[in-house]
Structures are given as C-alpha cells and as structure tokens.
Amino acid sequence: MYIPNNDRAAEIPLASAEYISFASRNTFLGVPARHPHDLGEGRVVILGAPFDWGTSYRPGARFGPQAIRNADYGAMDGYRPHLPTGIDPLGHLGVVDIGDVYVVPGQLEISIERIADAVAMVSGAGKVPIILGGDHTITWPDAWGVARTHGFGEFALIHFDAHADTGYSQNDSLAAHGTPMRRLIESGAVPGHRFVQIGLRGYWPEPEVMEWMDRHKMRVYRMDRIVDLGLDTVIDEAVEYATAGGAKGVFISVDIDVVDPGLAPGTGTPEPGGLGSRDILDSVRRLSRELNLLGADIVEMSPPYDGRGEQTAYLANRIVLELLNGMAERE
Numbered sequence: 666m667y668i669p670n671n672d673r674a675a676e677i678p679l680a681s682a683e684y685i686s687f688a689s690r691n692t693f694l695g696v697p698a699r700h701p702h703d704l705g706e707g708r709v710v711i712l713g714a715p716f717d718w719g720t721s722y723r724p725g726a727r728f729g730p731q732a733i734r735n736a737d738y739g740a741m742d743g744y745r746p747h748l749p750t751g752i753d754p755l756g757h758l759g760v761v762d763i764g765d766v767y768v769v770p771g772q773l774e775i776s777i778e779r780i781a782d783a784v785a786m787v788s789g790a791g792k793v794p795i796i797l798g799g800d801h802t803i804t805w806p807d808a809w810g811v812a813r814t815h816g817f818g819e820f821a822l823i824h825f826d827a828h829a830d831t832g833y834s835q836n837d838s839l840a841a842h843g844t845p846m847r848r849l850i851e852s853g854a855v856p857g858h859r860f861v862q863i864g865l866r867g868y869w870p871e872p873e874v875m876e877w878m879d880r881h882k883m884r885v886y887r888m889d890r891i892v893d894l895g896l897d898t899v900i901d902e903a904v905e906y907a908t909a910g911g912a913k914g915v916f917i918s919v920d921i922d923v924v925d926p927g928l929a930p931g932t933g934t935p936e937p938g939g940l941g942s943r944d945i946l947d948s949v950r951r952l953s954r955e956l957n958l959l960g961a962d963i964v965e966m967s968p969p970y971d972g973r974g975e976q977t978a979y980l981a982n983r984i985v986l987e988l989l990n991g992m993a994e995r996e
C-alpha cells in the first residue's frame with residue numbers, strides 16, 4: 666500500500682482545487698457547500714471523484730465532476746423547479762455538495778480507498794451520496810462505501826452501460842474501469858444476482874466473461890433485447906428484479922456511454938447504437954421514484970471529447986437532476 670509522503674495530505678479525504686488542480690471550484694448548480702464532518706439536515710450529498718487513471722483508452726474523465734456541476738444556462742442559485750412536477754428537487758431534498766475527493770493521480774489503491782471512505786462517511790450519516798465521476802473504476806469504492814453502511818449483499822445495483830465492466834483485470838490491474846462490477850461481486854458488496862445491467866452492446870467483453878456473468882446470475886439487457894422488448898418493459902422488469910428477495914434499496918450507476926455517442930460523444934470508450942437522451946432521463950427518474958435509492962454515480966463523462974455544444978456534460982447534469990426529481994416525487 667502506498668502512503669503519500671505528506672502527512673497533511675494523508676489526513677484529507679476530500680479536497681477542493683486547493684489540493685488537486687483539476688478538482689471542482691464550485692458546487693452542483695450552486696447548492697450549499699458543506700464539509701464532510703458537517704453535512705447538515707439534507708437528504709442528499711453530492712461529491713466528485715475526479716479519477717481517470719483506471720481508463721484503458723481515452724482519458725479525461727478527471728475533468729468530469731467540474732463539467733457536470735457547471736453544465737447549465739441558468740443561475741448558480743441551487744434552485745431548479747422541474748416542469749413536469751413543479752418540484753425543486755434541490756431545495757426539497759436539501760441537496761448539498763462537499764466537493765471532490767482528494768484522489769492521488771497515478772495511485773489507484775489510495776484513491777479508491779479515499780473514495781470509499783468519503784462515500785461511507787456520507788452514507789453512514791444517513792444521506793444518499795451521488796458521486797460525479799471519474800471513470801467507471803469508482804463504482805467499486807462507491808457501492809462498497811454504501812455497502813459499509815447498508816450491508817454487504819443487501820441492495821441491488823442497476824447499471825446503465827455499453828459495457829459489462831466485469832473483466833477480471835485490465836493490463837494486469839484488478840482496479841480498472843472495466844473491472845468494478847467483478848470486484849463488487851467477488852467482495853460480496855453486491856452479489857451477481859442483485860445486478861441489473863442495461864444497454865450492453867458492441868464487442869467487449871469476450872464470451873468467457875459473459876459466461877462468468879451468467880454463472881453469477883447477473884440480469885443483462887443488451888441493446889438488441891431492449892429494442893425487442895421496449896425500454897418500458899425493461900425498466901418494469903428491472904424494478905421487479907431490484908426488489909426481489911428483500912433487497913433494501915438500490916444503487917444506480919450510469920456510465921454516460923450507455924447513450925449513443927452521436928448524442929453523448931464526451932466519453933472515453935464510445936460504442937455506437939445506444940440509448941437516446943430522453944431514454945436515459947426518463948429511466949433514471951422512474952427508477953429513483955419507484956425504488957429506495959441508497960446512492961448513485963454518473964461516470965465516464967470526459968470533457969475533452971465532448972462536442973462544441975457540451976452536450977454530454979449537459980446530459981450528465983440532467984441525469985443527476987432527474988434522479989433527484991424521482992427521489993423528490995417518491996416522498
């Protein structure tokens with residue numbers, strides 16, 4: 666285990682741009698800033714994990730948290746009344762933002778532990794953590810951190826992605842953006858039978874890995890199956906599956922590459938033929954309305970590859986808002 670040669674840094678699980686140059690400099694749409702040891706009365710805490718050293722191809726997701734927080738044309742006033750419901754989910758849920766985890770560039774293990782500690786701190790305080798990534802490696806510490814509070818094997822994980830992310834290793838590393846779901850299953854944090862994956866397509870992983878997933882009873886909805894069944898039916902089944910066997914709640918992980926790269930090009934491993942923007946927004950809102958959301962992350966948003974209109978950052982921002990709207994409607 667790497668210990669940084671800096672006692673002050675080692676004590677700080679969270680940090681602003683004071684410590685890492687690519688950390689966010691403001692809060693999500695201007696919601697109140699809080700400190701992890703003083704989270705206040707609200708139900709939801711936003712935090713960033715500007716980590717992209719688990720990436721196998723195009724990097725850049727370290728700039729995701731800042732881009733997602735800022736992608737909006739409105740005032741940074743922490744107030745966003747939703748047209749369909751009239752609810753301002755930011756105010757209704759008392760959403761606050763504690764900034765970005767002090768991840769250490771190039772250091773996988775210490776960064777992962779710090780992310781897990783920060784998420785566990787939020788979860789342990791009875792709040793719902795929403796983590797802005799970062800590459801998909803972070804879902805390992807994100808869901809692991811939630812499991813430290815809510816119990817190993819006690820909740821479902823609904824995973825939107827073009828890729829399964831169940832590889833054993835990538836470039837001989839167990840921690841990488843193609844392996845987090847395998848780590849969660851192996852550790853017992855989220856057993857295979859509590860996984861629902863939506864949107865898989867393309868040319869990875871190989872058949873042996875798909876067989877491993879089958880053996881672990883993961884529920885997988887590939888894009889071709891979604892086209893056959895219709896997305897509404899898939900979400901109906903996901904809700905049913907996620908509550909089966911007494912699961913306490915759900916963690917939702919959205920890899921932005923589940924959306925077609927024509928609509929969301931700002932990502933590291935684009936795979937054509939994905940969901941539409943409307944599809945993902947409606948799906949996450951429905952899931953957080955119908956299920957007990959214990960945590961969520963939005964990952965793989967890579968600003969250097971985004972379009973001139975910053976459409977991927979805008980979409981990621983709205984995915985967070987729709988998740989929050991669903992939660993607010995549920996109450």
Ligand SMILES: [Mn+2]
Pocket residue numbers: 801826827828830842920965
């Ligand atoms: Mn992924």
